[in-house]
Amino acid sequence: MNALTRRNLLSGGAVAAASLATPALAQGKTEWRMVTSWPKNLPGPGMTAERLAQRIGAMSGGRLTVRLYAAGEIVSGLEVLDAVRGGAADAGHTASFYWQGKHPATVFFTTFPFGLTPTEHMAWIEHGGGQALWDELYARFEVKPFMAGNPGFNMGGWFVRPIRSLDDIRGLRLRVAGTGGEIYRRLGATPLTTPVSEILPALQSGMIDGAEFLGPQSDLASGFYKVARYYHHPGFNKPNGTGELIVSAKAWNALPDDLKAVVENAARAENAYSLAEAELMNARALAALKEKDIELVRFPADVVRAAQGAAAAILDEIAATDAIAGRIVASYRAARATLAPWSEVSVRSFLEARDPD
Template sequence: MPDPTRRRVLTSAGRLVLGTAGLGTAGLGTASLGTAGLAAPAVARERRVWRLATSWPKNAPGPGTTAARLAERITALSGGRLTVELHAAGELVPALEVFDAVAAGTVELGHSAALFWSGKMPSAPYFTAVPFGLLPEGHDAWLTAGGGQALWDELYGAFGVKPFAAGNSGIQMGGWYRKPIAGLEDLKGLRVRMPGLGGEVLRRLGAAPTTLPPGEIFTALSTGAIDGAEFLGPWQDLSLGLNRAARYYLWPGWHEPNGSAEALVNAAAYAALPEDLQRLIATCCEAENRRGPAEAEWRNAEALARLREDPEVTLAAWPEPVLRAARAQSEAVLAELAEASALDRRLRDSYAAAKARLLPWGRVGRHALLGAQLGA
């Protein structure tokens, strides 16, 4: 006779698992079989198994470890009701196809960066970084208080994807180059790994930008297939060995002053979850979104100190003429994006309003304080 306390449960994502119902408050081991009969069984709770595909190499410091912690948090805090299996770039889907896999329901979860989807949604990079745009805390302020999240939901919702901010690599560096950059002429024809809006700005300055997944950057740079590459900050760049592939390390990271990572959730699978598990996913993403930049700030400072002591590395600022030209081209790129659709225009206007609101406070607050600390 089948055990009445167990039943087969088909999850919303089609993964077949077993659900277990407890008997009363005493549990199966102590349930009484007196004349009153068995206590009414509790409703069996579904146990779901979701797959999380990422754009990052396995155990990659920063976004890779953020994705791993996200999977662990959801699994642990759900008590196993929602088990998340982590898959690094290429294990289930290629690094740059994570969005499509989530949209199609091939996987229920993804962890990546919005700038990779500019070919599908030209304004998607707003949700990772905008050249000369908001810093990490300003970006989060726009999402949570300035209407950015609603626009993000609308943009991705057309593909059946629900996005969450889930990690941040902080302010970034300007990238590694095999030859020094002394002025605009040195950018002509330069093959540079720089995705997103920053790459488009470089293209307008005469360079030849390309998009490569993180796991392919070192080989391309070390073999000379590309002349320069940006990834994230010193901590993550050293983890890829980029200091062994090129010598000149430029700052600041004007192309990505913010480094938001995103959790992508298949909207249908998310809607099928009980409300408490939906809230749990949102809370776990928020926790990683807070931990990520703190971790990056500490590790980047540590890694930069190591680089300063490396005689094989030359740290240098972007030449001022390049920064001026890049700033002007950035404004032109954003203006053109706004003409693509009504949503793109609303997105640009919302972001511009947030920047206009936050910059004056940043000038008299954070920037002034940093200048005072440095004696500048």
């Protein structure tokens, strides 16, 4: 596969390729080890991690290179934060909601049920005070976070049997990430946190009855349709999918200011590039899935209402955790209250006018 040119990386025209990182031998050059939560070459976040590594190398003129390790090569996908914090890696590409067991407010920096859309989330982080709160929260983990990739809107997940009413949720064993797991628990299901590489085998073995992951692009590549043919929407559990680059405080503080700017802007470029890519690739993948004898199923109204009630209660509970959680929830709520009316009269009303049927 051809290496990416510096011009392509700087312009956002990067295409997926293998990592350019090589051991740093010359004085003044630095090499990072970056672990990820994704299988190698996974469409969506896996390819985002590869492009991000290349962007950093190209934009720094080779002064900072990144050697990439997929989930399982050094640590599992759910151990990325500990690996970066503990020094096994300098950086990681992952998603913040995997760390809700360490602090429940981490979920807001990926997504929250019935929360911000992808562009609304970017507005909150970049311009609404979200980044400062994220930095403050992650300081306790000794890492510096950045938005660094987004697969866009997520689907509601794959189910072996269709969900036609709230009663159909009860008793199910579901792979679900983020706060959605607690929502499903309150609706009567048993949520499980399963690494991405183990979702399909768990469906095949009958260990789980359903699973949500991302959107059509990544879901198609993961092969879930081979076992569970009922594909549900809307993705109320994960209306956004921001991935994060986390850099150890030690590695970050060792960089000169110009290389810090390289890392920050490489992450920002990949975040925008991947979101644009996701819109097209998810559309193509959904069309491909429709040809594979799947059934698109809209969650029934009683499931959505029950999930909304559970989400509101969980939001209050997280806010009461500690002072920083309270400030994060307040900021997130304020962003949603500010942005929602504009989304209503811009996006929703336009789509209704464009596609009235």
